[in-house]
Amino acid sequence: MDWLTRMNRAIDYIEMNISGDIDLSEIASQACCSSHQFQRLFSFITDVTLAEYIRRRRLTLAAIDLLNSDAKVIDIALKYGYDSPVSFARAFQSMHRINPAMARQEGVALKAYPRLSFLISIKGAEAMNYRIETKEAFQVFGIERVFQTSGSGEGLTTPGGFWQQCHANGEVERLADNAGELPVDLSKDLFKVHAVCSYRKTEKDTFPYMLCAFKSYSSKTDGYLEIAIPSHTWAIFPSELFTWNQFNDSIESLYRRFYSEWLPTAGYEQVEGLEFEVYGGRDGSNYVELWFAVRKIS
Structure with missing residues (x-):
């Protein structure tokens, strides 16, 4: 299994469990490496920590749920791993700059972080010494x-x-x-x-x-x-x-x-x-x- 396949398999695991429990060790095992190794690798490649990526994806999907359903805010908060409306509202406000209730208003601006896909990027590049x-x-x-x-x-x-x-x-x-x-x-x-x-x-x-x-x-x-x-x-x-x-x-x-x-x-x-x-x-x-x-x- 090549590097790209392993990394994308780890992302698949995250996405399939985004509204449930995500085991960091299981993410790493999908990529055939240790938890520490995967988290370092992930952050150096993407310029964001694994925990922050998961947080952004959950809040992106939470905003979509608010827009497209009549579910209560507390139910959406629990779905994406927040144990209280207060902690959810604080995280939602930090990313979207509005509170969750306002997300249902027509024309309101929200942020979306799409799922990652790992690809080979060809860069013209500076030589590496090794x-x-x-x-x-x-x-x-x-x-x-x-x-x-x-x-x-x-x-x-x-x-x-x-x-x-x-x-x-x-x-x-x-x-x-x-x-x-x-x-x-x-x-x-x-x-x-x-x-x-x-x-x-x-x-x-x-x-x-x-x-x-x-x-x-x-x-x-x-x-x-x-x-x-x-x-x-x-x-x-x-x-x-x-x-x-x-x-x-x-x-x-x-x-x-x-x-x-x-x-x-x-x-x-x-x-x-x-x-x-x-x-x-x-x-x-x-x-x-x-x-x-x-x-x-x-």
């Missing part, structure tokens, strides 16, 4: 947190907040001091602390994220979690050099282009969402490489 490497099994060690797939997106509920906390309390520096020498097969431009995501199974709708160092003969791993990374083929995407104030734009551009341009057409698929953020620097500037564990689509 390489495919097969690496033997290796080990990393570090500090782990498990995050909710559908977290609030703020503070310590995100990997970004975790990085900030570990910089503030000195954990990043301590991990760098304990990293030792880099393994010989890695570039000496690399920093000592990196990050790895989705390297083990966790509870439903969660994912593991670790600030990590590559383990070598001189590493000091006492007190840290150690993880063995099996042999994989990796699709590796390096950024251009940047200063730290350009970091968010640089890494988001890599993710977006991987998901929206490379993955749909390259004949590969991700392996369980496993990926690394590998950091380095040269000539006074910084760069990041995103390593995605991949396999050829048979």
Whole structure:
């Protein structure tokens, strides 16, 4: 099954269950990936979160129901997952700029968000730098947190907040001091602390994220979690050099282009969402490489 078929099958599941319970894990399984992986992929491709897409579709259909039926507002609210007229009215007002009762007036302006369909888009485009490497099994060690797939997106509920906390309390520096020498097969431009995501199974709708160092003969791993990374083929995407104030734009551009341009057409698929953020620097500037564990689509 190709990438487009899997993504459109996930949208089909959403649409078939839009007025009922939508299981985020089931959406992801329709696309043959993890919940965390699918939600990241979805948001980078569409520029909207999965939760926001579902909200917009439900409020679009709720407006149509108000226009075309005599159903009570509370019944339409319950149909689309709102447990009270107040929460429904607030959401409806936020999107349509009117309250639900006014939607039945002739000539009133409403908004509609149509269902998504995933297609291949041909862009004239800027080249992407990447390489495919097969690496033997290796080990990393570090500090782990498990995050909710559908977290609030703020503070310590995100990997970004975790990085900030570990910089503030000195954990990043301590991990760098304990990293030792880099393994010989890695570039000496690399920093000592990196990050790895989705390297083990966790509870439903969660994912593991670790600030990590590559383990070598001189590493000091006492007190840290150690993880063995099996042999994989990796699709590796390096950024251009940047200063730290350009970091968010640089890494988001890599993710977006991987998901929206490379993955749909390259004949590969991700392996369980496993990926690394590998950091380095040269000539006074910084760069990041995103390593995605991949396999050829048979």
